[in-house]
Amino acid sequence: MILYYFPGACSLADHMALIEAGLDYTLISITPEKKTEDHRDFLSINPKGYIPALELDDGEILTENMVILQYIAAISGKLLPQTNILKWRTLEALAFMSSEVHGSYAPFFRNFPETEKERAREKLAKAFSLLDHQLGDKNYLISEQLTIADFYLFWILMASSRTGLELSQGLQRYYSRMKRLPSVARALHEEGLS
Template sequence: MGTEVVIRVRHPFRSHLSRHRLCRRLDSAEVTLVGDFFRAVIKLLRECTNPRAGQHPSFPSPPSTETVMILYYAPGGCSLADHIALIETGLPYKLVKVERSKRTEDGRDFTMINPKGFIPALELDDGSVLTENLAILVYIAHQAGALLPGDGLDRWRALEATSFMTTELHGNFRPFFHADATQAERDKARKLLVKHFATIAEQLGDRPFLVGDRMTIADPYLVVMLMWAGKNEIEVPERLTGYLAQMQKMPSVARALADEGLSLNPRQWFTDQR
């Protein structure tokens, strides 16, 4: 005696049931065969679907198209800002240390990579090299879609603050990194740095970050400038001292310092950190 079979199939990605009625009565052997088939299908769907990850681990993943940038750096140099930004954004990268002799740690002439001879330099996946800290930080932010607001005044405030630091702060540290600088040059630079740090402290106010309520490209750079100030005993406002202490607790900052072999006390750093 045949059996009329009604098969209810639950779609693996929908909550409703779809009902399918076979067009004829099946004998017992056919019922068994159909049942075995659908049990196998259901088992396969369960094995291939991972509800937690929303992926199918039973199938091979497509090859990664992720590219890795190369950051040429010097421990404790201004390249530390880019290092922090790369960690904070999660972009893939690798580090290549540049020695004071302008040789890379793998023996290459750094001036063949960056004819200007200065760190940082960021080598892109196509072999082109980007230099100058402000440009590199903006590039990292653009690639990651982070660390720089997409629009509004905060975007321009972040660029404004970073530009100010790359010129007026960074530039005035140079006499402290050159043994042939005169004491008069250092005294003049010190006065300007104290003045400029006061300006930055006023902009920071009570906020946790220099611009808005999230880290921007200005913050990694300010961390480096404040650590340079500590190394060279430049007086900074108490507000900036507290800001630096909080920033040093951030995972991206702590990891960058550890990767470069740097202490939280910048007075223990190297002598040449331009």
């Protein structure tokens, strides 16, 4: 498999999950000009033009973080509980982070007016409060078992530094604990972020 990524972007969640799941992968970075590091047109690979994109061994391309994370869990048999409500809680958390949090980061990654950034900060503060409550005293977001939702949450928290919002102590502890996981440390190193 090939993971098309940009260092430190949301594709980091997929990168960490691939490592944790023990799957073989190749990384190919994408430039802001939509070129691959080997000078191909990324739009010919993913016409949507954004990362992540995962090229399967048969040449099929998957896009969207939620889908790629679920695919990694499905083919590895890891990182997604299958036996009870925890599976659905994991998918619920992925959807929430994708729609309510990730989408709210747009003003901080582009040149938006301060009024838009302030509206986004209000929405993010509420979302972070909900995630902090869901985390509670657990080691991981859904249960005491690491899931694909944890890798997405790690990236969400890493990217939060652009917003100017302060994370709760619980989310800060969680972020620090996740950063020490071998799969997270390796992905950060491979992307030149450590």
